[in-house]
Amino acid sequence: MKSKIIKEFTRRDFIKSTGVVLAGSMVSTSAFASVLGETKSGKRRVAMVGTGSRGNSLYGKFLMKEYGDLVEFVGLCDSNEGRVKYSKKNIGVNCPTFTDFDKMLDTVAMDLLIVTTVDATHHEFIIKGLAKNIDVLTEKPMTTDETKCQMIIDAEKKSKGKLIMAFNYRYGKVFTKLKEVIESKEIGELISVDLHWYLNTYHGADYFRRWHGLRKNSGTLLLHKSAHHFDLLNWFIGSDPVEVYANGALEKYGKNNSFRGTNCRPCVHKDKCSFYWDMTKDEESMKLYADNEKYDGYLRDNCLFREEIDIYDKMSVLIKYANNVEVTYSLTTYSPFEGYRFAFNGKDGRLETEEGIPWRGKENEDQSNIHSTEMNQSSHATETQKYHEIVSQRNFEDYKKTELPYLRSGHWGGDKLMFDEIFRGQNEYPTFHHAANVRDGSTAVLIGIAARKSIEEGRPIKIAELTDLVPQVNKWKNI
Template sequence: METTRRKFLQSVSLLAAGIAMPVSAFSFGSSKKLRVALVGTGVRGISFWGKRLAEQYSDILEFAGLCDINPGRLEYGRRHIGVTCPTFTDFEKMIGETKPDLVIVTTKDSTHHEFIIKGMDMGCDVLTEKPLTTDEDKCQAIIDAERRSGKKLIVGFNYRWSPYNTRIKELLAENSIGKITSVDFHWYLNTYHGASYFRRWHGLKKEGGTLWVHKATHHFDLLNWWIDSEPSEVFAYGDLEHYGANGPFRGDKCRTCGHKSECDYYWDITENDHMMRLYVDHEKHDGYIRDNCLFRNEIDIYDKMSAQVKYKNNTILNYSLTTYSPFEGWRVAFNGTEGRLEAWLDIPYQKGETVDQSEMHAREMDQSGEEDKDQEPIIVHRLWKDFDTVRVAMERGGHGGGDMRLQDKMFKNPDMPDPYGRAAGLRDGVMSVLIGIAARKSIETGQPVKIRELTDLEPRTKRV
């Protein structure tokens, strides 16, 4: 059984390093299961990294403990996940008493570094939700902790695992358009999903590092992976001109607001039983309000963002993020020495269909595993030739099918070769978040920011 444990942990280390798993690295079927501890029992923690793990991989792993600063939310989370493990409001006590193999961090972004560092220093490998952290000093502290502890960090970048995004990677790796020279990437958050960030703690720079970090780290990781290089310099613009103090009126929170009938953004949390029981029922413990006014004066993040990023291999990226679009979707175009590749998802008028925008995010986050498949195009246009349309079968739920594939690779098929290198470790987490950190610093200073000046990791021309 100890041999099984060592093989499992060796595989975690290889996964964190982005190395293909050796055959039979895991020996499932043993009575010795991987012991997992989860810190942070919000929606993402208790669903994707909680309930789904307990339901899908109970023969492989077991929950050793759950931790959160809110005891009410913690107990509700334990029941929702469906486990009987002990619960803790003290992280170090949980680690000391339960001795987990793997710590999963799904807390507020500004505290990720605290639990990542403590977890590794106390002898655990760590898996963290994106983003890795919120500033360059915390980045460096995490880098130092991995070096001194000898433990490994995995970053849960699920977008890489979507079949659609993987097909883009495959086409680029095949040199279908030659050497990539520039990229245009534009992400549109609709007035349902985009607005939700401004209701929550994400609306405060000190908590989420702005959406340059919390949201865009997803996009920057995809781009680093697609381009197969690392960023060297960033220049950005951004402003807050729609949400926050710009609103026509404001209230205490949606439930008690006197502007319900006239506010287009009014959201009735009382209609969602899960949200009521997870958040509203336990506000008294920590004061966290889930249906905050998105026009409150304290909001200090950006709601429109644009950046230019130069990569070490000389590729130029033009990126934008809009948080109040009438629709939710994205576009990307790669220009190469031999052609151009274009891809997009969820642009409603591209397919001439009407999409219920209020259901978009719920469908993306759905973990039920129910079939909801479609085919989406990728356009490959070579110089002097007509274009080709490559159609990709994909799911809608679970972040385009990426959630399931990420977890299956980690816990069910670790020995399956992955020619696309989708596993993400510490360096991937650092390089994705540093673009957002650099963009934020560029806006504040009006100057371009060099990535190598933020941590002691020197950007590489080619990802390894």
């Protein structure tokens, strides 16, 4: 039998080109639509805590540009006085600014609180917002340890407000396509998944320069970064994790180098350090961080070889799910290229995709720009990279390759599609459960917390020993 190549357009492209709207296809059945669709008069009042990079770019400028007809900012808060003032101008809003979160919460009437602070602080704002019965939209990871996770679960139970998890990767077009193939049962019942994620020497290294390098801030990359990947796995598999075993080490960054400096700008090792980053060439970083160092001493271009770094730079995790699916996962933080490899093994076949693998001949990208392109919302198809390739093969049959138009900007298009669902109640795939809630936020971080604990204690960790969340065979049984 001959292999097939399918060039795929999205349903939205289909609607655009034909004008045909599939009945109900754009209407979300998610919890968000009812939570956020009840605006009585005018615009939804939004306040944000954490006006850093993500707060300014996606939740600030992009939100105002694309959804300004629906929302208005009523308050901005950041512990850095200079950054919050700059952000007000940069986002282009006219609302009060605060360095004291409690004051903002007590004095400003709001419908939605957006939390985009350092990971280990999310719980504080989520819990306080929920205690006021306000809906809270939080960035990942929901939190960084099991005690805070339980506190958030309890706070949500008591609140009339809802917690919305900003799991944008789920909405990414390439990931939605994978979900569609899994749901179609083309490869039969899912048995195991391999996921290997490679961060390059720009994006991966950057985490060690920033606050993420200390586990008291990020909970390690098993929380900060892997929460995205663990959520994707939970969502694809449709079941809850029950047991986690992990290994991890810090072998490249931090104390491992023979030299170190204070931070890149005044560093005496500039000429010999292959990780030297000239922040002065990045205007936005200078305005956001360098101009405001005087308020909190935070150095955005801190040395990635500083002794105090205590997160892992290589991690591997085995996850067992309630429906018996098994996952093999790894995260690398100093790869020469940025990308991933996914393989789903089913009883009747296999589904796989990969991105960023340079020797495939089509993906020789400028590695230093990949992450900023991902954070940017503008289009990113290049002459050499036109497609995401998804290959499925049923046992005893030839493979079938599906080519999706290449899209990396805004996290594979996921940022915008997530906002469409949250703010407009629209989703092309209403049955795919894209909308993520407190349970999804919890199960993603509980894998990371269990993995960290497993590395520390050298034993498999049961998810049920961490909080009162009981793993379900079918994740969506009670929805």
